[in-house]
Amino acid sequence: MASGVHPDHNVFPSVLKSSTLSVDLRFGESVHACIVRLGFHLDLYTNNALMNMYAKFQSLDMSMRDEFYGLEVSGGHKIYVHEVLDGIPERNGDGQAKSVLVSCNEPNTDYRKHRFEESVLGSGDNVNLHSVELPCSDGARHVDEGSCAKTNNGRRLQMDSVRKVFEQMPTRDLVSWNTVIVGFARSGLFEEALKMVREMRNANLKPDSFTLSSVLPIFAEYVDVIKGKEIHGYAIRHGLDTDLFIGSSLIDMYAKCTRVEDSHRVFGLLPRRDVISWNSIIAGCVQNGMFDEGLKFFRQMLLAKIKPRHVSFSSIMPACSHMTTLHLGKQLHGYIIRNGYDDNVFIASSLVDMYAKCGNIRIARCIFDKMELHDMVSWTSIIMGHALHGYALDAISLFEQMEKEGVKANSVAFVAALTACSHAGLIDKAWSYFNSMTRNYGIVPGLEHYTAVADLLGRAGKLEEAYEFISSMHIRPTGSIWSTLLSACRVHKNVELAEKVAEKIFMTDPDNIGAYILLTNVYSAAHRWKDAVRLRIHMRNKGLKKTPACSWIEIKNTVHAFAAGDESHPCYDKINEALNVLLERMEQEGYVPETKEVLHDVEEEQKKYLLHYHSERLAIAFGIISTPDGTTIRVIKNLRVCGDCHTAIKFISKIVHREIIVRDNSRFHHFKNGKCSCGDYW
DNA sequence: ATAGGGTTAG
Numbered sequence: 234m235a236s237g238v239h240p241d242h243n244v245f246p247s248v249l250k251s252s253t254l255s256v257d258l259r260f261g262e263s264v265h266a267c268i269v270r271l272g273f274h275l276d277l278y279t280n281n282a283l284m285n286m287y288a289k290f291q292s293l294d295m296s297m298r299d300e301f302y303g304l305e306v307s308g309g310h311k312i313y314v315h316e317v318l319d320g321i322p323e324r325n326g327d328g329q330a331k332s333v334l335v336s337c338n339e340p341n342t343d344y345r346k347h348r349f350e351e352s353v354l355g356s357g358d359n360v361n362l363h364s365v366e367l368p369c370s371d372g373a374r375h376v377d378e379g380s381c382a383k384t385n386n387g388r389r390l391q392m393d394s395v396r397k398v399f400e401q402m403p404t405r406d407l408v409s410w411n412t413v414i415v416g417f418a419r420s421g422l423f424e425e426a427l428k429m430v431r432e433m434r435n436a437n438l439k440p441d442s443f444t445l446s447s448v449l450p451i452f453a454e455y456v457d458v459i460k461g462k463e464i465h466g467y468a469i470r471h472g473l474d475t476d477l478f479i480g481s482s483l484i485d486m487y488a489k490c491t492r493v494e495d496s497h498r499v500f501g502l503l504p505r506r507d508v509i510s511w512n513s514i515i516a517g518c519v520q521n522g523m524f525d526e527g528l529k530f531f532r533q534m535l536l537a538k539i540k541p542r543h544v545s546f547s548s549i550m551p552a553c554s555h556m557t558t559l560h561l562g563k564q565l566h567g568y569i570i571r572n573g574y575d576d577n578v579f580i581a582s583s584l585v586d587m588y589a590k591c592g593n594i595r596i597a598r599c600i601f602d603k604m605e606l607h608d609m610v611s612w613t614s615i616i617m618g619h620a621l622h623g624y625a626l627d628a629i630s631l632f633e634q635m636e637k638e639g640v641k642a643n644s645v646a647f648v649a650a651l652t653a654c655s656h657a658g659l660i661d662k663a664w665s666y667f668n669s670m671t672r673n674y675g676i677v678p679g680l681e682h683y684t685a686v687a688d689l690l691g692r693a694g695k696l697e698e699a700y701e702f703i704s705s706m707h708i709r710p711t712g713s714i715w716s717t718l719l720s721a722c723r724v725h726k727n728v729e730l731a732e733k734v735a736e737k738i739f740m741t742d743p744d745n746i747g748a749y750i751l752l753t754n755v756y757s758a759a760h761r762w763k764d765a766v767r768l769r770i771h772m773r774n775k776g777l778k779k780t781p782a783c784s785w786i787e788i789k790n791t792v793h794a795f796a797a798g799d800e801s802h803p804c805y806d807k808i809n810e811a812l813n814v815l816l817e818r819m820e821q822e823g824y825v826p827e828t829k830e831v832l833h834d835v836e837e838e839q840k841k842y843l844l845h846y847h848s849e850r851l852a853i854a855f856g857i858i859s860t861p862d863g864t865t866i867r868v869i870k871n872l873r874v875c876g877d878c879h880t881a882i883k884f885i886s887k888i889v890h891r892e893i894i895v896r897d898n899s900r901f902h903h904f905k906n907g908k909c910s911c912g913d914y915w
Numbered sequence: 916a917t918a919g920g921g922t923t924a925g
Binding site: 280281410443477480508511583584608610646713714 | 918919921
């Protein structure tokens, strides 16, 4: 097997590259031992490759494994490392590697494992790997999960090895510095990385495109656009600003600093664009809530004949989640399956979220259950999905299952758990999560946690408690959290508190239309017509216009939108007819319209009419007449589903024997046989 | 021998 040729300095960089890809630290360490034994530990290229190997071990994750099948060694062979049997060498030590099981692919030969005594490179003799011939099949693949150091400790440990190698090098070039810098940057040791950049300049070496594209992600993470711009300026002065790698880091950095316009500028100035530059701009748009823009870039990328990658899909999918465009999400899902991307954790999580947000929690659960590996994000997505659909108990048991499987909840997971409680009125459970989060997990509650708890207290009618809770937050309450309480004041008809809360909102946001409308409704419900009118006039004088309630339903890839009393739909006559039949049946079943809160200056019959022609009812009626029996009806409403609306849909679901799913802003209500998944917690 | 982009948040 060994030719006996002495290895030259080209051998180890090649072997080390292979061990880097093998995801096997122990194998790499045995190679390191050989390097020392054969006296190559002073060779510049060998050391650079060695540092790269140690640096890579800490950043390899599951998703990267999809991208390699074997290790290319020069000569066209692929080596598969199966097992290190014993004798793990000391780092930087004198090499006591005993034996390694490897196999190698070569066409038309059978699968066999080869056992090497002493070390992978032979029995202490000088062996040139170029000439090693190892017949076997291409099916072999070794993945050692244990050597995937993903924890911080693991990362720091690997970086210690990199540092040790670096320090004992007699000479260092730009590549050496860049390798150390990227190693620190990727292990989250940002300050160390930046320190190395300064030291490198002290050593009279100029940062190049490798350095800059490794350092830029740090400022993206720090959200430090000033430092990021400094790098951008340096790049321009050195003619590096049109470099593909720097370009995509710049696009990403500006986007993460919420400066998407600057991302656009950089993207526009690139002379050439690859998948990653496209992905950067797409992700940048989506992360900043510019969903249409992101989709536009996604389509342009396809038109430019750039084949999307894993990242492209996990970047664009949230756009479908946020816009609730199920048909688009399904198209993307189709593409994902056809290209075999569906086993990627990022993509699967984004799909789970998309289906849940688009109203199909069953498919979301299906995808989740099929995943081989659940990380914290996929757990959080499915928990949040159940929470938003009102299935609080499922959400809670999923949360417990997650903990049992050793996945530790982070602050987002707690938002999901608290949201589940708030949607189902589980006050005690919510407090236990809230307290455990702060006491046992050391998580400082953020606005989202406070909002979920305040929302829950409000929905449950504990208005004063909610007020005290919001007032005692350690961060400044926002208009949106007060709005939650204002909305609860409307439901529970508490005028005094509503005025107090509205005052809080107007202090920071005097033009908050939603708050005006809610307060008007509170006055109307309490028959304080004069106050209601006064407020309406005030709004008119300020030029504030109420945005009308609107509901929409997606049928066969077309979105049909309805506003209250909207007669413009081509099927209006049929919808009208269906609604009349429905109303009759509903009243037979005992439905009594709750007309009190509607405009006081309208005749009683007119009130009933207005109520009945609410946007969501138009949309549901259209769904009923245009889809076959038994089809679930999914409708989206841009106002909270509460009060009369909630009651009416319960009746409708009983009469038509269908499941009706209504989404208001972000929550789903499943109506079936006259019941709602979230009880009466609106 | 070294570099860039991704999923969850009422």
